[in-house]
Amino acid sequence: MxxxxxxxxxxxxxxxxxPARARASCSRCHKRKKRCDRMLPSCKNCVSARVRCSFEDDDLQTASxxxxxxxxxxxxxxxxxxxxxxxxxxxxxxxxxxxxxxxxxxxxxFEMPEIAMVDPECIPQGVYGSQVGNTSTLADNAEVLIESPLVNPRPTPDQTPTFGQQLTVLSLEATAERHLGSTTGLSFANLTQMILRRLAPDKADFVFNSHQDNTTEMDLLDLSSSSNPFNDSFFQSLNESISPYPLLFGDLLFTDSAGSGTALDSLAWPSDETHVRRLVNFYFAHSHTLYPILDRSEVMDTLEKIHQDPQKLATQSPLHAFRIWMVLAIGSTAYSSVTLTEESESMLFYNKALQYSEQALGSDEMVGELTDSFIADESPTGPNTWFLVGTAARLALGMGLHAASSYRKFPLNVQQRRKRIFFSIYMMDRVVSITLGRPFALHDDDIDVTPFEDTDEEFIHADSISPQNPLQPSLMAVPLHILSLRKIAGNISRQVYGNVKNANLTLPEREAIIASLHQELLDWRRSMPFPLPDVNESVPHLNTTWYDFNYYTHLAMIYRPSPLFPVSDLKRIKMLEMAASMSLRQAFSMHQQQRFAYNWLNFLALFTATLSLIYAITAQPDDLSTVLRNTRAIADLDLATQLFETLGLKFLAAKEIQGMIAKISRRYKEVRALNDTEPSMGY
Structure with a gap:
């Protein structure tokens, strides 16, 4: 980024x-267990040692x-x-x-339309005034921002960064195309940028300085250190993250296998069985409870055969080989997103799995495409998320997975598996489409099949479902509840951002839509599974805080300025302030619990929540210093700054955003202090 x-x-x-950065460490750094900056054509360690870097002789290495x-x-x-x-x-x-x-x-x-500019005079009054400027004019400008083309032109080197530019770059990580729709919050980002003029005494643009950072490598974080992440334990954990298992990949290095088919062909099954089990278990605790695509029993049977005789890997069908390598890849990716460790291992497993993908698709066309989509969904540097999820949706429709009539010819256990596959695609489609502000590939009106059962697969048979212990929570209760959230998100997208007819409704009718969606979210949060399955303490969505975080992020999506309500009144602004503030606190709580997934989707969610808080605070008609004294806005922005600092260890853009948010926080503190130091006029 x-x-x-x-x-x-x-x-x-x-x-x-x-500079370009290689996907994996160079041979010398890997052998010496050194941190490699992966710079091309030679890493800094090799340059300092005055030796030839393996990158110079590797024409198969890929880079970003x-x-x-x-x-x-x-x-x-x-x-x-x-x-x-x-x-x-x-x-x-x-x-x-x-x-x-x-x-x-x-x-x-690649061109993107200009966004409509607003009159510089049509902004809230400065920090010394007590009221927002011309309300009707501000409303007109807000409507222009909401309804105009939504994507800013790409920034040129002589421009200062803006919220809209940062949100554009973040959103486009998932796609090669440049269109971003209303649900991305891009119009809202530009509106927030305009509102920030209130922080300048002369009502001029609030300018952010661009800070170039020499740190081009992905630093890794020791989450056990709360004060100084760059201590001895940090570097120790860094070395351990670069494969502490000498025989894990045989004699192959990451750089040897990143692009070489010959090297991947000779890649042996990892010899550390404990590590393999850890990745597989994390896959089924984390990824399987988000998208229940695979049958655990099938994967574990394959794993057991390989464990008893590693040579049997060569005799497995392409489908089984593809699945087992992809489970390792996804498990490693998910674990890296929580622990902020290097993802070279997952890329190695991923490339190995792709060797079997074409043959696997021939025998079961859905599994390969879906798993591929999931990898891209977790890691935007992978394949094109937008197209992969769309392709999976088309395949699902072609197979009739959306129609109840197509299930009758299958046994009950096969029906349930097909339902889990279909609704996994449905959830992926909702996440990616809303993030990019694009139409859904799967429409609710076309779906008449009911969701999968709240029962674990071992209780589902060909002709019946055995009763499960009601005191023991089902793992499937988690993805079922997340499916309900994705449906609510789809309703928000359609009714608040996507249906242009709704904007012409009367004020009471539009307020009824907002109230109904708010009630749906409340009901969703109150009906969450309890107790949650206790299978892994590091999985974010197996903790109640994750549900609080998602409740408030979706609530903020309802109450921020939108095509349904281009202009917010004080009541909606207060609701947005509360939702954004609570979103940041829940995210920081997960960060402290070491349960937060540092991936692209959460990065984007945090950025949008931070923008929502800034807008809700700055746009209030009361004196800004009074608002800042009566709220936790500054403290919450400082929490956001810490989160972006951590995300900056993985995403370079987070460092730029951290600087922008820190500058706003400093300005807020100046405004609050200015009023505190004014002499009292009371008698």
Whole structure:
């Protein structure tokens, strides 16, 4: 993830020289158990030691570049094309010159429409005033922001960062296309940017300075340290995260297998059975309770056969081999998202699984596509999430998984498995589509099949379902309850953000929609499974705090400015303030419990919650210093800053956002202190 460059030649040079980072450590660093910065063409450790880095001889290594670096190259090509075209027009031999590609249309697919600008005068009064400025004019401007095209142009190196730019970059991690719809909160981000003018005495734009950071590697965090993450235990845990198992991958290194089919062919099954069991168990505790795609019994049978005789891996069917390697990949990815450890191991397992994917799809077309989609959903650096989930949805519709009539010919246990697969796709579709603000691939009106049973698979037989101990919670109760949340999120998306007809309803009718959705969320939170299954203490959604976090993030989605309510009254602003504030506190609580998943989706949710809090505080008509004294806004923003600092160890964009939020927090503190130091006029 890249960040905006600062102004000036130095910043431009830094932007133009953004380094590429390999997917895995170099051979020398891996052998020596050293932290490798993975810079291409040579890592810093090898350069310092004056030895040749294995990256220089590896033409199969894959690498990642910051998004803004690639966008900068695109912009540079445009400028060069325009300069060449202008030069040829001014040259007498222009008519004889070799025709060149019209660079003005070279990147049309990447262009994004301008967002409507607002009158600088139409903003709330400064911090010294007690009332918001012209309310009707502000309302008009808010409507323009909500209804206008929703994607900002990409930032150029001489621009300062804005909330809209950061949200655009975060959202587009999941897709190659540039359209972002209303549910992404992009219009809201731009509205928040405008509201921040209230923090400037001259009502000018609130400007964020872009801070270039020399830290280009993904640092890893020792969560056991609450004060100083960069201590001895941190580096010790870092070394341990780079495979403490000498024979885990045989004699193969990460760099040997990242892109080499020959190396992957010879990749042996991990020899550390304890580690394998840990990953498989974490998969079924974490990923399986989000998307119950696989049958645990089938996976465990395959695992047991391999454990008894590793040579039997070669005799497994492509489908079984694909599943077992992908379970390791997903289990490793999920574990890394909670512990902030390196993901080279999961990429190795993932690449190995892909060797069997085509043959596996031939025998069971859904499993491979779904599991692939899940990996992309957890890690935006993987395949294109948007297309993978869409493809899985099309396959599901083609197989009739949405229609109850297609289930009658199957035994009961097969019916339940097909339902779990279908509603896993449904949940993925809701998450990805709402995140990107795009239409759903699966529509509720087309679905007449009921959800899967609240029963674990071992109690489901071909012709009946055995009773399960009512005092022992079912694992399937968790994804069923999360499915209910995804349905509510779909209703919010459709009624608040997607149905243009609703915007023409009367005020009481629109308020009734908001109240109904709020009640649905309340009922969802009050009916959560209890007690939750106690299978792994690190799984976020097996803790009540996760449900609180999601309740408040969805509540904020209802009450922030939207096409249904482009302008918020004080009541809705107060509700938004409460929801955003509680979202951040629940996230920080999970962070303290070491239950927070540091992935792209939570990163985006935190950013949106922080924007919601900033908007709700700054847009209130009361004197801003009074609002700040009577709320926990500053303390909550400081919590958000700590969360973004931790996320910055994995996502470079989080460091930029951390600086932006910290600056707003400092300005809030100045405003609060200014009023506190004013002499009292009382007698």
């Amino acid at each position: 890249g960040r905006d460059s600062g102004t000036g030649p130095a910043a431009s040079a830094a932007q133009s020289s953004a 570049y910051p998004i803004l670096y690639v966008q900068g190259l695109e912009e540079k090509l445009r400028r060069m094309g325009r300069a060449m075209a202008a030069q040829e027009r001014n040259t007498p031999q222009a008519a004889e010159a070799t025709p060149i590609l019209n660079n003005n249309h070279l990147y049309d697919d």
